[in-house]
Amino acid sequence: MTAFTTLPLKPSLLASLETLGYAEMTPVQAQSLPPMLEGRDVIAQAQTGSGKTAAFGLSLLQTLDVDSIRLQALVLCPTRELADQVSKAIRKLAANIPNVKLLTLCGGMPLGPQLASLTHDPHIVVGTPGRVQEHLKRESLHGGGIKVLVLDEADRMLDMGFSEAIDDIVGRIAKHHQTLLFSATYPQEIRAISQRMQREPVEVTVETPHDEVTIEQRFHEVDPAQKIDALAQLLVKEHADHALVFCNMRRDVDAVAEELDRRGFSALALHGDMEQRDRDEVLVRFANRSCSILVATDVAARGLDITALPQVISYDIAHDPDTHTHRIGRTGRAGHPGLAITLCTTRERPKANNIEALSGKPLPWHPLKISPPRGKTLHLAPMKTLVIDAGRQDKLRPGDILGALTGDAGLKADTIGKIDVYATRAYVAIKRDLANKALERLRAGKIKGRNFRVRAL
Ligand code: AMP
Numbered sequence: 001m002t003a004f005t006t007l008p009l010k011p012s013l014l015a016s017l018e019t020l021g022y023a024e025m026t027p028v029q030a031q032s033l034p035p036m037l038e039g040r041d042v043i044a045q046a047q048t049g050s051g052k053t054a055a056f057g058l059s060l061l062q063t064l065d066v067d068s069i070r071l072q073a074l075v076l077c078p079t080r081e082l083a084d085q086v087s088k089a090i091r092k093l094a095a096n097i098p099n100v101k102l103l104t105l106c107g108g109m110p111l112g113p114q115l116a117s118l119t120h121d122p123h124i125v126v127g128t129p130g131r132v133q134e135h136l137k138r139e140s141l142h143g144g145g146i147k148v149l150v151l152d153e154a155d156r157m158l159d160m161g162f163s164e165a166i167d168d169i170v171g172r173i174a175k176h177h178q179t180l181l182f183s184a185t186y187p188q189e190i191r192a193i194s195q196r197m198q199r200e201p202v203e204v205t206v207e208t209p210h211d212e213v214t215i216e217q218r219f220h221e222v223d224p225a226q227k228i229d230a231l232a233q234l235l236v237k238e239h240a241d242h243a244l245v246f247c248n249m250r251r252d253v254d255a256v257a258e259e260l261d262r263r264g265f266s267a268l269a270l271h272g273d274m275e276q277r278d279r280d281e282v283l284v285r286f287a288n289r290s291c292s293i294l295v296a297t298d299v300a301a302r303g304l305d306i307t308a309l310p311q312v313i314s315y316d317i318a319h320d321p322d323t324h325t326h327r328i329g330r331t332g333r334a335g336h337p338g339l340a341i342t343l344c345t346t347r348e349r350p351k352a353n354n355i356e357a358l359s360g361k362p363l364p365w366h367p368l369k370i371s372p373p374r375g376k377t378l379h380l381a382p383m384k385t386l387v388i389d390a391g392r393q394d395k396l397r398p399g400d401i402l403g404a405l406t407g408d409a410g411l412k413a414d415t416i417g418k419i420d421v422y423a424t425r426a427y428v429a430i431k432r433d434l435a436n437k438a439l440e441r442l443r444a445g446k447i448k449g450r451n452f453r454v455r456a457l
Helices: 011-020 027-037 052-062 080-093 111-116 129-138 154-159 163-172 188-197 224-237 250-262 276-287 321-328 346-359 398-406 432-444
Strands: 042-045 073-076 102-105 124-127 148-151 178-183 202-205 215-221 243-246 267-270 293-296 311-314 338-344 383-388 416-421 426-431 454-456
Touching: 011 052, 011 080, 027 042, 027 052, 027 178, 027 202, 052 073, 052 080, 052 148, 052 178, 073 080, 073 129, 073 163, 080 102, 080 124, 080 276, 102 129, 111 129, 124 129, 129 163, 154 163, 154 178, 154 188, 163 188, 178 188, 215 346, 224 250, 224 311, 224 338, 250 267, 250 293, 267 276, 276 383, 276 416, 276 426, 311 321, 321 338, 321 346, 338 346, 383 432, 398 416, 398 426, 398 432, 426 432, 432 454
Parallel strands: 042 178, 042 202, 073 124, 073 148, 102 124, 148 178, 215 338, 243 293, 243 311, 267 293, 311 338
Antiparallel strands: 383 426, 383 454, 416 426
């Protein structure tokens, strides 16, 4: 373990690290930060949870010149959710550097307000490739002063078809810049991007020590008609109260979530066809434990800020070994083994063979005896979510909500879970059996002296 204080970081950054409580570097940070701070290009194999965001965040903030009103650092991410997380993380690291301007620019959001906030270039932009490309083309954003380009989850960006947009962006920004590339997997296309865009990159790979994270994998061969019964049975057997279920197709995501709901599970669907607000809501409910089973497509699941899930289940086996690796990487927490279950039909067997060939080990197949469902029993999540139709725009903060619930509403603090405040909405998780009481009390009383609309999800 190495302390951050061994690095030549600005005092303001060391102060932020102290506030955040990060003393020791994670392995990815320890290997990537020294070359990054020297200005070298770096290609790092790093998963979510490795501390990669802080690694590139610190590096780009170290070279930032706040007095120069130019765009100096550009971070490209595959999804809006990831861009939001990265922005939040960088803002926290920049908390002690006055006047840092960071803007998040993502597709799926109206262009007008983004244009309005771009009267001056920010110092840092975090965004998705398509939208960033559009701003550079329109010249609402200027790339001539960029010193650092970060490609975060580069493999996912390629999967999502952003390769051309990224190439175009690189052609529109300062020729001499540092390129930091982070990717969970290294398929050929990533090597090719690195060769195209990086100069003598330092390569960072971090082996996850086996005693740190253990993932038990189980493969079950199932009849297509019995898949849903198999899934429900496994969820009950494994006491799944925080599990992620992957389907390959959007329509199956909906069907599986609906069927689980019908069978008494707190299950929700997440896929790219949903409105952004609905997606945010689902992510909030899964994270705050008021939904126990999240059924998702691979792309949609990228928005999930949780890696240490107890169980990950592939309802459909992944199309390729890389996707499989991504899925199982969601489980396994330090000290607790994670469980990754894969259902596979006879027709899908070739995909399993590919995974086996790449892993170099026989797959752990286990027989599964499926019993017909025994009526409906409830497997509800421990919490329930209340939504308040007010948010940051109304100057509402988590403390105000906590105050209203523990004050006038008379709830104990330990019955209240996660509170998420968005621009125009706020979500609060309440112990399920007290949710109705909390709802009535909030409706009857005031939050921050005002009456807001409150409802249960
Ligand atoms: P990431 O891989 O960037 O998604 O980061 C995973 C989590 O680790 C985030 O919640 C960070 O806040 C946290 N983190 C990053 N670096 C450190 C560190 N050096 N010490 C403790 N926690 C960290």
